[in-house]
Amino acid sequence: MRxxxxxxxxxxxxYGHLDVLGRAAKLFDHVTVAIADNPGxxxxxxxxxxxxxxxxxxxxxxxxxxxxFDGLLVDFCLAQKADAIxxxxxxxxxxxxxxxxxxxxxxxxxxxxxxxxMPNEQFSYTSSSLVKQVAKYCGDVSHFVxxxxxxxxxxxxxxxx
Numbered sequence: 001m002r003x004x005x006x007x008x009x010x011x012x013x014x015y016g017h018l019d020v021l022g023r024a025a026k027l028f029d030h031v032t033v034a035i036a037d038n039p040g041x042x043x044x045x046x047x048x049x050x051x052x053x054x055x056x057x058x059x060x061x062x063x064x065x066x067x068x069f070d071g072l073l074v075d076f077c078l079a080q081k082a083d084a085i086x087x088x089x090x091x092x093x094x095x096x097x098x099x100x101x102x103x104x105x106x107x108x109x110x111x112x113x114x115x116x117x118m119p120n121e122q123f124s125y126t127s128s129s130l131v132k133q134v135a136k137y138c139g140d141v142s143h144f145v146x147x148x149x150x151x152x153x154x155x156x157x158x159x160x161x
Contacts, residue, residue, distance in 0.1 A: 006033050011128050044132055054066050087116055089118050090124045
């Protein structure tokens, strides 16, 4: 069985993330979405909140599970018996960072491959950071995130209906 890990902060999950996930779910027998516990990134939502937001959006994927991790991603991949890491590339600007990370992961664990997946072009400019910026000023983020995530963002930023 071919198994990959789709890691990220997912703070919050966007339609772009879900698009990459859908592509990975077609390529692998099993995909584990792995939410990174990384307090250094100062996430808006706790790990538990991100898990709660993600779960209902995974129902259409029969071969996808979600969990969280901390520490080195490659160690998590080994513990999960994963063959590969899936990373989304929105634009050329993502490539240098992702390329360097992939090379470091290969150095640490050469048997784990990193596969880059491009989302649909309509999501190429969407990022969690930009979505949070719009939501912070009570802007409409419904085109970028699932309804449960849009509601959570409204609540987090005190934006009424």
